[in-house]
Amino acid sequence: MSVDTQDAGEDHLIRPVQRPVPLRQAVYESMVELVVSGGLSPGEHLVETDLARQLGVSRQPVREALHRLQAEGWVDLRPNQGAFVHEPTDHEVDQLLDVRELLEMETARLAAKSASAGAVARLRAICRAGEAAVTDGDTDRFIAVNNEFHAALAEVAGNAVLAQLGQIVSRRVRWYYRLVAPRREHDSCAEHMELIDAIKAGDADRAAAAARAHTERTRTAYHRPDGAPMTLGRPVRPAPA
Amino acid sequence: MSVDTQDAGEDHLIRPVQRPVPLRQAVYESMVELVVSGGLSPGEHLVETDLARQLGVSRQPVREALHRLQAEGWVDLRPNQGAFVHEPTDHEVDQLLDVRELLEMETARLAAKSASAGAVARLRAICRAGEAAVTDGDTDRFIAVNNEFHAALAEVAGNAVLAQLGQIVSRRVRWYYRLVAPRREHDSCAEHMELIDAIKAGDADRAAAAARAHTERTRTAYHRPDGAPMTLGRPVRPAPA
DNA sequence: TGGGTGTATTTTGGATACAATGGACTGTGA
DNA sequence: TCACAGTCCATTGTATCCAAAATACACCCA
Known part of the structure; x- marks a missing residue:
């Protein structure tokens, strides 16, 4: 790992030394992974010391990762009590879905206006990989x-700010959704293909409609037939430790 | 300058808070304040040690505040080089304005659908305070x-997620705007009043249009008469330290 | 003179140490 | 049995310490 520090002038022949990623970055990613994959339950108390030991690092990078996780809504930090995996309420999930719909419709519109043939092919390839x-x-x-698909879509749309917000919101939606809703991966792929078709046609309104339909079907799947949301069982009150 | 979390009797730049608030919170707020008010210039290197000394705390809370500032787009953290005040590009500001328009139109729509007479009165009072x-x-x-107005509006709209994203985006827009654009506070107030009228009438479309007009006028003010954006003088390339 | 090189200084990244807070527990008294 | 006080301990918040990386700069040699 300790590569030459002096002759960094020629980076053509030598493989560019991949910059050592800060530990906090690695910790952040593995923790998002943990939360999204269900390795951590809502309400769970995340003890810095334990996390540090499990990840084989000190508390420092763990703390910094936790702060970033809070900024993105994955955990709640209570003063002098530490981090708890965020407990979504049905109300909040509805709000998230509303915002996701808004962001993805706009993303779809922009993508439809500017997508090249190559971009469409790439989206289609990713979608097929999803089906596989x-x-x-x-x-x-x-x-x-799926994440890759949405990232590619955002790139095609060409608005980095929109992409960043969309990613944060969408990942959270998918997490909640995974917690309670039935699987609908297959439908999801079909809906993506529909969206791609609209983008290929350059039809912004149709693309937006496809994006809206995608979110609306997610919402429907998330609610029980009688209209009540499938609940995580938690009212809005603050959770006990 | 020194940061007090509760009752240190020095002269405060930030107002003392009642509850014991983590230092990083106080540091975060005073640093946002610093950036927004123009106390720190885009591209400026924020040396943790210096900040810590200026704020009268150790490096630790400063570092954690910097991470949060990064998450919200105020600073860029480069590995092994530290924090630099984010340098907005014209392209990025345009994207931010697009997103702000999207979010504020939706906020306005929701607010128009659900605003009570009391809420309208409150908005109007805040707006008048702005005029004063x-x-x-x-x-x-x-x-x-102005921040208060937008917070109140978001509360009326009733979508906390939308409110949070909107605040982050809007604050950054206002920061950039302040850096380069002529003042238009007075027009801004008039436009807010227009928005309030639409909300009072319960007319979602008209409210959305008012919100859009508000953002569009900001964008116009931000661009020079010949159509070119007023630039911060920085192309898109990464800035030198 | 100029390009490259070695060294010193600055600054960050991460680890450890210490102080302070809050919850849990236990024991006592009614 | 229950309420309450006092204590203890787990855990967080902050400070300090050390090593690695990057930059700055003087130096050397062609």
């Missing part, structure tokens, strides 16, 4: 590919 | 009231 993951029953892989 | 601040030429106070 569904066929294999590989949920984790599906989720990864 | 303009009359007094008190820009800082105007900014504070």
Whole structure:
């Protein structure tokens, strides 16, 4: 690892030394992974010392990762009590879905206005990879590919701010959704294909409608037939430790 | 400058808070204040040690505050180089304005659908306070009231997620705007009043249009008459330290 | 003179140490 | 049995310490 520090002038022949990623970055990513994959339950108390030991690092990078997780809504930090995995309420999930709908409709519109043939092909390839993951029953892989799809879509849309907000919101939606709702990976892929078609046609309104339909079906799947939301069982009150 | 969390009797730049608040919170707030008020210039290197000394705390809370500032787009953290005040590009500001427009139109729509007479009165009172601040030429106070107005509006709209995203985006827009654009506080107040009228009438579309007009006029003010954006003088390349 | 090199200084990244807070527990008294 | 007080302990908040990385700069040699 301790590579030459002096002759960094020629970076053409030598593989560019991959910059050592700060520990907090690695910790952040593995913790998001943990939360999203269900390795941590809502309300769970995240003890810095334990996390540090499990990850083999000191408390410092763990704390910094926790702060970032809070900024993105994954955990709640209570003063002098530490971090708790965020407990979503049905009300909040509804709000998140509303915002996701707003952001994804706009993303779809922008993408439809500017997508090149190459971009459409790339989206389609990712979507197919998602279908393959569904066929294999590989949920984790599906989720990864799904994230990739939305990232690619955001890139096509060309608004980095929109992309960043969309990613944060969408990942949270998918997390909650995964906690309570029935699987609908297959439908999801079909809906994505519909969206791609609209983008290929350059039809912004149709693309937006497809994005809206996608979110609306998610919302429907999330609610019980009688209209009541499938609940995580938690009212709005603050949770006990 | 020194940061007090509760009752240190020195001269305060930030107002003392009642509950024991973690130092990083106080540090975070005073640093946002610093950036927004123009006390720190884009591209400026924020040396943790210096900040810690200036604020009268150790490096630890400073570092944690910096991470939060990064999450909200105020600073950029480069590995092994530390924090730099974010340098907005014209392109980025345009994207931010697009997103702000999207979020505020939706906020306005929701507010129009659900606003009570009391809420309208409250909004109007805040707006009048803003006009008073303009009359007094008190820009800082105007900014504070403006933030208050948008917070109240978001509360009326009733979507906390939308409110949070909107606040982050809007504050950054206002910061950039303040860096380069001519003052238009007075127009801003008039536009807010227009929005309030639409909300009072319960007319969602008209409210959304008012919100859009508000953002569009901001964008216009931000661009030079010949159509070119007023630039901060920085192209898109990464800035030198 | 100029390009490259070695060294010193600055600054960050991470680890450890210490202080302070809050919850849990236990024991006592009615 | 229950309420309450006092104590203890787990855990967080803050400070300090050390090592690695980056920059700055003087130096050397062609």
